[in-house]
Amino acid sequence: MSVSLTARHLEANGIPTVVMASARDIVEQAGVARLLFTDFPLGNPCGVPYDVEMQRAITRMALDLLENARFPRTTVQTPFQWPTDEWRRNFMLITPEKIEELRVAGEVRRREQAARKAKFEKI
Amino acid sequence: MSFQEAHEVNPARRVFVSYIDKSREYYLAQDYGNPYRWAYNRDVPFAPLAKPLAECRLGVVTTTSLATGDEPADLAERPPKRAYAHPVDPIPERMFTMDLSWDKEATHTNDVGSFLPLKQLQGFVAKGRVGSLSPRFYGLPTEYSQRKTNTIDAPDVLQFCREDGVDVALLVPM
Structure with missing residues (x-):
């Protein structure tokens, strides 16, 4: 979302942008001029690691989109599929067995965030 | 077994992942109150290419x-x-x-x-x-x-x- 807001800022200042992303809903809700969407787990929006051919094809599509889009909110989806679909379910999965674990993780994270805030906001 | 079942998706649900939905439920499960309010804009700035x-x-x-x-x-x-x-x-x-x-x-x-x-x-x-x-x-x-x-x-x-x-x-x- 920080990327989408920055793309909007660049566009508003006359710099055409293209966003290459896998979190389609977040980018489209923020609203960008051009989005190249690849339906992969988050982490490799430019292609499968070490698959140079795919990375080249996806980058080429981003350049094509940059050049060819005529209207804002133009989304193009690349044709590539992740080898499996389990990640769709497993990412940020909440199960009854994990509820207590997640609650504790949240407490730890809040303590860390508070400590960080106390440490760096004094400076 | 259908293609979808073999690939562990449920075609009765939207197959595309909504990260807004996923992260909201995930942080609620971590006891964070007030779900995050993602940026939502009705208008989108658009700069056409000025040259090739x-x-x-x-x-x-x-x-x-x-x-x-x-x-x-x-x-x-x-x-x-x-x-x-x-x-x-x-x-x-x-x-x-x-x-x-x-x-x-x-x-x-x-x-x-x-x-x-x-x-x-x-x-x-x-x-x-x-x-x-x-x-x-x-x-x-x-x-x-x-x-x-x-x-x-x-x-x-x-x-x-x-x-x-x-x-x-x-x-x-x-």
Whole structure:
């Protein structure tokens, strides 16, 4: 979302942008001029690691989109599929067995965030 | 067994992942109150290309950080991030990504080319598809605060782009 807001800022200042992303809903809700969407787990929006051919094809599509889009909110989806679909379910999965674990993780994270805030906001 | 069952999707539900839905439920399960309110804009600014891409200088924006090798594992020890600009040449062999939210079970970020396409873009510059690559790429902090992005980080990235004569920008979140 920080990327989408920055793309909007660049566009508003006359710099055409293209966003290459896998979190389609977040980018489209923020609203960008051009989005190249690849339906992969988050982490490799430019292609499968070490698959140079795919990375080249996806980058080429981003350049094509940059050049060819005529209207804002133009989304193009690349044709590539992740080898499996389990990640769709497993990412940020909440199960009854994990509820207590997640609650504790949240407490730890809040303590860390508070400590960080106390440490760096004094400076 | 149908194709869908073999691939563990339920066609009675939307197959595409909604990260807004997933993260809301996930943080509620972590006892965070007040679900995050994502940016929602009805109007979208649009800048058409002023000249052919083959004559444009392109700048790349990433949310990853330069790898120093001694990143503190403890969140509390990590200072707040600022936007940065870093030379494209040589292309970094790795970037620090562990502080970002991505699917650490399904994949990895050991190949920089999978999220920072500098090498591919150099190839397109060599072929004349793109005029030139900016001598620097730009790092953008991912922020909970949309106000900080809008008033500090995005203007910083715009400033870097102007310093480097960037005509068009390619932005890649994780």
